[in-house]
Amino acid sequence: MENEQPKNLIALLVSSLNEEANDDQVLSGLTRAEIFDEVLMMIITGYETTSTALSWFIFFASKNPQIQQRMKEELREHHLLMIDNLKYVPPLTADNLTSLTYCECVTKEVLRLAPVFGLTSRIATYDTIVNDVKIHRGQTILIALHNINTDARFLGEDKNHHPLAMIPFGGGHRACIGQELAWLELKTIIVRMMQRDITFEDTPENVGGYNERITCFPKNVVVRVRFD
Numbered sequence: 001m002e003n004e005q006p007k008n009l010i011a012l013l014v015s016s017l018n019e020e021a022n023d024d025q026v027l028s029g030l031t032r033a034e035i036f037d038e039v040l041m042m043i044i045t046g047y048e049t050t051s052t053a054l055s056w057f058i059f060f061a062s063k064n065p066q067i068q069q070r071m072k073e074e075l076r077e078h079h080l081l082m083i084d085n086l087k088y089v090p091p092l093t094a095d096n097l098t099s100l101t102y103c104e105c106v107t108k109e110v111l112r113l114a115p116v117f118g119l120t121s122r123i124a125t126y127d128t129i130v131n132d133v134k135i136h137r138g139q140t141i142l143i144a145l146h147n148i149n150t151d152a153r154f155l156g157e158d159k160n161h162h163p164l165a166m167i168p169f170g171g172g173h174r175a176c177i178g179q180e181l182a183w184l185e186l187k188t189i190i191v192r193m194m195q196r197d198i199t200f201e202d203t204p205e206n207v208g209g210y211n212e213r214i215t216c217f218p219k220n221v222v223v224r225v226r227f228d
């Protein structure tokens with residue numbers, strides 16, 4: 001039992017509790033206050049982000065009925081659309097979720113266009129020059145993720161492979177720790193809504209815009225939800 005590896009994040013955090021931990025000894029563990037901060041961050045980053053991305057999906061979907069239609073066609077082709085007026089909604093498995101490539105592209109496109117986090121930052125650890133711009137050690141660099149995601153120079157690039165064409169989750173070893181979970185949650189919820197033949201319809205008040213706090217969320221999303 002003693003040598004067993006912790007099996008989840010909470011267990012991992014609790015197993016590193018050490019009230020005497022200090023920053024000079026990196027491997028000395030985490031204090032109670034540090035564990036509290038970590039858990040709080042997971043709750044905030046784990047909830048606010050995905051729900052914001054879903055609001056963006058609803059906004060974009062309402063502006064693009066043909067895309068909602070095509071997602072449902074893909075579901076019909078895979079026999080995943082509900083039948084008999086909600087009497088039977090086919091279950092989603094990891095395999096059939098993976099096979100829904102069009103739905104996946106839509107989910108990715110929402111994250112590319114929607115600035116859930118408009119920017120992230122890094123502190124330069126050494127002097128360097130990037131594209132003729134001098135950067136000095138210790139300077140904070142703001143990285144405009146949303147600008148990069150929508151930069152016309154990357155539009156023709158393969159978004160699965162170009163390192164800059166698609167970075168809603170940041171990059172490098174401080175990239176988003178929850179990105180796999182976020183993909184799975186987002187795609188599952190979006191597909192579940194489409195499976196039930198829900199349609200988001202545009203209205204005159206649905207004018208968009210955004211508010212930027214911790215995340216960047218749509219300001220005026222006023223859609224009509226139709227259950228077919």
Ligand code: HEM
Nearest residue numbers: 045046049053116117120169170171174175176177178182
């Ligand atoms: C659509 C959903 C999400 C988006 C767009 C998103 C985006 C991001 C971005 C841009 C960063 C900064 C990365 C960097 O600086 O390179 C980040 C960091 C982080 N995210 Fe997410 N995130 C999402 C969902 C989640 C979820 C579901 C969790 C946890 C369950 C999570 C936990 C974190 C944590 C802990 C960090 C800090 C990582 C570190 O500093 O080492 N995120 N996220």
